[in-house]
Amino acid sequence: MPGLRPCITFGAQRPDDAVAAELWRLVEPLALEAIVxxxxxxxxxxxxxxxxxxxxxxxxxxEVPLAARRYEAVDxxxxxxxxxxxxxxxxxxVRFHDCEHRVESLASEPRLDPDVPALERLAHDLPAVWSAxxxxxxxxxxxxxxxxxxxxxxVDEPHREVVLVIHWTGGPHSALRVRKPxxxxxxxxxxxxxxxxxxxxxxxxxxxxxxxxxxRMGLRTGQAQTWTARRVASYRRKAGIAAYAPAAEPQxxxxxxxxxxxxxxxxxxxxxxxQRGLLPAxxxxxxxxxxxxxxxxxxxxxxxxxxxxHSIRRPRRVRADDRTFAIPGT
Numbered sequence: 001m002p003g004l005r006p007c008i009t010f011g012a013q014r015p016d017d018a019v020a021a022e023l024w025r026l027v028e029p030l031a032l033e034a035i036v037x038x039x040x041x042x043x044x045x046x047x048x049x050x051x052x053x054x055x056x057x058x059x060x061x062x063e064v065p066l067a068a069r070r071y072e073a074v075d076x077x078x079x080x081x082x083x084x085x086x087x088x089x090x091x092x093x094v095r096f097h098d099c100e101h102r103v104e105s106l107a108s109e110p111r112l113d114p115d116v117p118a119l120e121r122l123a124h125d126l127p128a129v130w131s132a133x134x135x136x137x138x139x140x141x142x143x144x145x146x147x148x149x150x151x152x153x154x155v156d157e158p159h160r161e162v163v164l165v166i167h168w169t170g171g172p173h174s175a176l177r178v179r180k181p182x183x184x185x186x187x188x189x190x191x192x193x194x195x196x197x198x199x200x201x202x203x204x205x206x207x208x209x210x211x212x213x214x215x216r217m218g219l220r221t222g223q224a225q226t227w228t229a230r231r232v233a234s235y236r237r238k239a240g241i242a243a244y245a246p247a248a249e250p251q252x253x254x255x256x257x258x259x260x261x262x263x264x265x266x267x268x269x270x271x272x273x274x275q276r277g278l279l280p281a282x283x284x285x286x287x288x289x290x291x292x293x294x295x296x297x298x299x300x301x302x303x304x305x306x307x308x309x310h311s312i313r314r315p316r317r318v319r320a321d322d323r324t325f326a327i328p329g330t
Contacts, residue, residue, distance in 0.1 A: 008155045015153070015162055018178045022166060023147065024127055026174075050106060057103050060096040067092040155180065190235060194219040198232060202241045204253050204291060207232040252294060256281075259292045263306050278302055 067089040074082045130140065152165040156177070164176040194214055201210045207229040214227040221231055236243060256274075260267045273279035274290060278301045281290040296302065 008153070014178045014181065015164055015176075018164065018176050019144075019148075019151065019166065020127075020130060022174050022176060023144070024130065026168075027147075053099070053103050053106055057096070057099040060092065060099040063092040064089075064096050189222045191219060193217075194221075194227075195235075195239065198235060198239075199241055202236060202243065205255070207236070207243070209255070253291050254294055256290045256292065259297060262294070263297055263302075265306055265309055269306070269309055273302060273305060278305065 067085070071082065071085040071089045074085050076082060147169055149167045149169050151167070154163045155161075156163055160180045162178045162180050164178065166174045166176070168174070197214055197217070197219070198210055201213065205213075210232045211227040211229050214232070219227070221227060221235075225231070233243070235241075254262065256267050256270050260270050263270070270279065270292070274281045274292075278299075279292065280296050281292045283290060
């Protein structure tokens with residue numbers, strides 16, 4: 001309404017995570033005790049169910065001879081009474097057999113003995129239990145409603161933080177401060193390892209080479225897609241990373257392909273020089289293309305190998321004429 005302070009707005013994911021983390025912190029010390037109590041209650045309920053079935057069977061066993069004696073005590077001339085007592089006797093027998101069958105079925109069922117070591121491991125890893133896909137959202141909500149009375153939220157705009165005050169059931173409260181995401185921030189961001197690779201290679205390698213390196217390393221975009229030169233360029237622009245300028249001269253570092261072109265040999269020769277230790281080279285990051293200093297291509301050892309390669313002239317291969325059909329005797 002006009003004249004009133006506008007409602008506060010903020011992203012809910014980070015406050016939700018902060019509240020869940022505070023819940024784990026408070027509940028974890030009591031989780032082991034709760035598991036022990038729950039295990040004891042499960043066992044007690046199982047024992048109580050078996051005792052109840054046994055008592056029911058004992059009562060049914062007692063009622064069978066009682067109904068028989070009452071039937072035998074009736075004067076045969078009282079046919080209506082005798083028929084009623086006989087029906088009760090038969091019902092007592094049926095009830096006893098049913099009760100025996102239930103007791104036997106219960107005895108054959110496996111006993112509900114919880115896996116205490118597994119429950120103890122879960123007690124020490126509550127975040128995994130909370131975040132598991134199999135955990136019912138309704139269970140989470142009921143747990144929070146049981147433990148939390150209310151949550152008071154405010155926004156500290158000068159510090160860009162969301163202030164949370166959690167009032168727990170019973171009186172205690174917790175104060176949390178969560179950084180408010182800036183404009184453009186979201187959860188589907190590229191991993192930090194991909195950002196590191198792009199920043200390390202951007203000044204020397206093209207976007208296409210960076211994308212190939214990221215894909216070889218198994219890194220994905222924030223949307224779990226493979227990298228392309230276009231996506232690398234888009235990421236650089238948003239992150240403010242300067243692009244590689246291939247036309248800049250003189251270049252201090254070159255790739256293996258550029259080094260081969262510069263010296264007039266093949267990439268296999270350059271790779272052999274690197275493997276023999278004659279040509280220093282290094283990748284910017286693991287699985288990245290080799291980075292070779294231009295000045296190292298002019299060393300005496302490298303020039304000698306390259307000059308030797310240039311001096312070798314391989315004989316021209318004469319291919320046999322396999323197109324003309326030769327007729328014997330002509």
